[in-house]
Amino acid sequence: MSLSACPMVDPIDPVPLPSYRPQLMARSQLEQAVAVLPPRELHNTGKIYFRDPYLLINEQYEGLHIINNQDPTHPQPVAFLRIPGNVDVAMQGSILYADSGSDLLTFDMRDMAHPSLLNRLREAVPELPMPQNGLVPPQYQAANRPADAVVIGWHKL
Template sequence: MKKTLLLLLIACSVISCLRLENNETLEENQYKPVLVQRSVFEKSIVLENAQTITKSGKIYIKGDLMFINDVNKGFHVYDYSDPKNPVPLQFIKVPGATDLAIIDDIIYINQAVDLVALTYNATTKKIKITNRNKNVFPQKKSPNGFSGNHKENEIIIDWKVK
């Protein structure tokens, strides 16, 4: 019985340390990075019609507007002038975004590795990117904390289960 238990523990230890292709372990191999070319990434912020929230993140309220993050997808914008009845206005698509801050009328968004500044006008329903600071943040890690394999001009905007 003791030999069987010892062999089982050794086998589990060996399997947990097993390396796969590209130096990945079994644990990190369960996720695959969602990659976007830098040229596409920098043009990916667009204003769309209001949508259903799929994975809500942080909430930010500024004046009569409420912004709800849809994790790694962008921000849902609501008219919050009546807090008991928020009205969906639009969706700011920002692949890789998880947070924002607003100072005066400038919205600062972490878009994966970049810090983007933009303005949003609810009346005209337009956004304008005013600045992009590239590579301010590190590449996104997988949900279990591993780095992905990517080329220099690729940005990890999300992770999916394989």
């Protein structure tokens, strides 16, 4: 009878996790930063929401591109709704719900070219998570941030 052993396997070096630092904004600045701006180029897009004939395209952590898609062969940019810390939206009727850091905002979207902010519910959603598993160096952890700081994005170190 022969004994066989498992072949020797070289240990695999663990893959180091990336480090991130939060992009912070003072709450007072965050609450004043929501604005309707002229259309701009799309760069770091996220989710797309369709509200016939409009497309709302998220610019991750920055806001929403509003595009008239009446003629899909020639979509027309209408405006950019700046919402710092925005990653998600939903609509019911003419009301748009959008996150802004840890806040929940509601907008009246009856006039897509001129959305109006109706309400801000502070601390309604969890703090923006890192885009993938990673580490936050001690100097950037929540305990070491200014008291009035809100996470509106993440930068890979």
